[in-house]
């Protein structure tokens with residue numbers, strides 16, 4: 001399948017069959033998420049991988065018992081940082097310096113620019129900014145899963161406070177923003193598996209000049 005065929009093949013899978021995902025495929029999906037671009041490259045979020053059935057069991061009631069939670073092989077929870085500090089920026093500058101083999105002092109101006117944004121933004125604006133980056137990662141994960149022929153469901157239908165509590169995210173300074181369940185479709189029990197994809201007409205979506 002080419003990329004477009006993979007995107008046509010995928011759908012938001014409501015029923016999965018519990019079959020595990022080969023490690024290589026899961027790793028490819030995680031690598032695609034790792035390669036997601038973010039503003040300044042700061043990556044102000046974490047991604048939590050849940051494979052443990054006992055934890056899925058605890059998550060389910062906070063996800064309105066959507067069946068794909070327990071029937072999936074794995075769940076990725078995209079959790080933006082609840083605050084971004086100058087120390088986070090310094091850590092990132094050190095990572096760039098180490099990776100590219102340059103002195104960290106060469107990055108002072110770049111670091112100060114990011115720190116300027118961080119210190120001049122409200123906590124709410126910073127969280128929303130971090131969450132937008134996390135959603136890009138969700139998109140990369142979705143697309144990568146389709147290429148790997150792994151079914152998935154992007155999800156916002158959950159109570160973040162409950163998810164945060166089960167996973168101890170508050171203590172880590174994180175908030176669950178969105179999820180991606182991964183697994184294999186149970187086509188016989190999922191009416192959506194054969195439903196035609198509904199998208200707006202190209203002429204309505206794209207505005208050309």
Ligand SMILES: Cc1cc2nc3c(=O)[nH]c(=O)nc-3n(C[C@H](O)[C@H](O)[C@H](O)COP(=O)(O)O)c2cc1C
Pocket residue numbers: 010011012013014066153154155156157158178197198
């Ligand atoms: C951010 C986001 C949140 C979503 N939340 C849920 C959800 O909680 N449960 C669910 O079954 N589908 C959820 N969906 C799936 C959408 O309903 C679905 O992607 C959309 O109807 C298009 O259908 P398709 O993905 O099958 O092409 C969500 C999708 C996105 C992008």
